[in-house]
Amino acid sequence: MLTSSDLPALLRIITNGITAIESSCTQRGIRYPSLDDSLTPESLAIQESLAEEALPVIAAAHQVMATLMSSRSFHQKIIYGSQQSVAIGVAEAGHVAEILREAGPKPTALSPRKLSHYLRFLTTLHVFKEISPDVFANNRRSAVLDTGKSVKEILADPDAKYDGAPGAAAITGTNSDEFLKGAGHTVDTLLDPATSHSQESADSPLQRAFGKKMDLFAWYELPGNELRLRRFGHAMRGVQLKASILGGFDWAALLQGSVVVDVGGGFGGLDLELAKDHKHLQYICQDRPQVAEQANKMWRDQGNQDVISGVVKFQPHDFFGPQPVKNAAVFYMRYILHDWSDAHCIEILTQLRASATPDTKLVVIDALLQNNCLSDGKWKHIPGGEAEVAPAPLLPNFGIAKSDEAYVDILVMTVTNTQERTLDEVNTLLEATGWKLERVHRFPPPSLPQVVAIPV
Incomplete structure (x- = not known):
């Protein structure tokens, strides 16, 4: 007996989703931006406000493609x-x-x-x-x-192309240069017995590509990589999203003068974004000396008043060493743990725990990998612990619509020889270092979740 294909159900998801989006726009007296429209803050805001409604539509549309395209054509789209x-x-x-x-x-x-x-x-x-x-x-x-x-202006000073720019150009340049070169050596790295099971950054495909044996950040500081380091800093600033920073954690509830430490914060884009809305806090952005010096100089040269006035300070610090700030209300880490093996993450988190007060909060922004099967409900007792599951017949994790974390997972394996983690894996690190998972703040993609922990 023939069974019904998934196509009618996918069509209903697409139709219902688009109807909901159009209805919302009509009620608000706006028009959903087309591909031909200019990219403006207003068009971005409209799209972001309807991101949740768009998720199942995007997932269903891609599943229709996967269903209807010939196997050969679909395969070629992947390999090319x-x-x-x-x-x-x-x-x-x-x-x-x-x-x-x-x-x-x-x-x-x-x-x-x-x-x-x-x-x-x-x-x-x-x-x-x-x-x-x-x-x-x-x-x-x-x-x-x-x-x-x-x-x-760009041709007159190519090295400054990304200074003060939104960041997408910088991440594009970084990806098509060092990241893509590293990707070309992934298979060789995985098949080489000397590196296939290694968890060290020195054994990443990127290091093989450039003939080096060091972690990514030491490599960026090598002579000749000055432009790459500068571009990478802007790229990391560019991938930050306001929901992941301003949403979720209640920054307004922190007391006047509370200290927020951005651990491994690079050029301080996160702190400067927070400082726009929360001037009552003091921000310390920590990173390697070369990065901290470059960031401080750049923002001062651009006349940033939060840096000049000292609301945001840059502090040279190696997060594998003792944490110098002993009165932090919040230790904040964005895109840090995914760059390091479990053993190194335990070193980092242990140093933070040793300097934490009983009231210190730990806020971690990294992708949380979601299994592509139904959840067993293990984390339902933790606020935000369970990720949303897509309606059938969609892939449980929404497939392409929420694939940013899957792409970054493969990327960090290429450039740092590490992986993104599931909530189980993050919790294992927290428990091993004296932290207790308190809650998870989740946002529509592409914003990544916040994991909040407290000292045990």
Whole structure:
């Protein structure tokens, strides 16, 4: 007996979801932004406000593609996925978004004929649009590459291209350079008996690619990597999302003058974002001496008043050593633990626990991997402990719609030889270092969750 395919159910999910989105927009007197609209704070806000409604629609649409595409075609889209990174990297390196914004022919080091092929490929992914043969324009997707600077300004000082820019261009450049080079050595690294079972960052595919044996951050500080380090700092600042920072944890409830320590905070983008709304707090951004010095100088040169006034301070510190701040109300870590093995994470968390007061909170922002099967309910007693499960016949973890954490999981295996973790795995680290899981704040993607812990 033939059984019904999943297609009708997927169609209902798509139809119901789009109807809900359109209805919400109508009630609010707004229009959902199209791909041809400009990328503005207003269009971003509309999209973010409807992110939860969009999740099942995105998941269902991709499942329809997986169902209807031929196996050969679907397979090719996967194996040639690296070409997407290459093409968008070419567009970023050629300053294409800025050139198109200025709406006229501008000098570029790239071959116009070759560039047109890369751009046409990107238009098939809805990045840029071809308005006539070999004539391209920005759209909402390509506009994220725009630093907002003039082409003349970029060409006059290429090293400063990413300074003060939103960050998407920086992460694109980083990915198409060192990250992509590392990815090309992943299979060799995994098959080599000397590195296949290693948990050390020195044995990452990226280190193999560049012929080095050190952790990622020491590598960034090598002579010749100055621009890469500068770009990486801007890239990490660019991937921060307000929901992951301003949402969830109740910053307003902290007492006047409470100290917030951003452990491994890089260029301090998180602290500067928090300081906009919470001037009653004192922020200490800790990182390696070279990073802390560069960040402090950059923000002072740009006239940032929170840095100049001392609301935000930069402190050189190695988080594997004793934590110098003994009165922290909050120790905050964003994208830190996923860069280190369990053994190294235990070192980091142990140092923080040793300096914590009985009232100190630990807030960790990292991806939480969700199994692609139904939950056993183990964490239902913890607020936010159980992730939302998608309705059937969707993949339980929403598949492509919530795949950011899965992509980052593979990325960190490439660049630091580590992994993202499930809540079980994070809790194991907390229990081993004297911390107790209190709650999890979850947000619609692409924002990552906050794990909040307290001293035992």
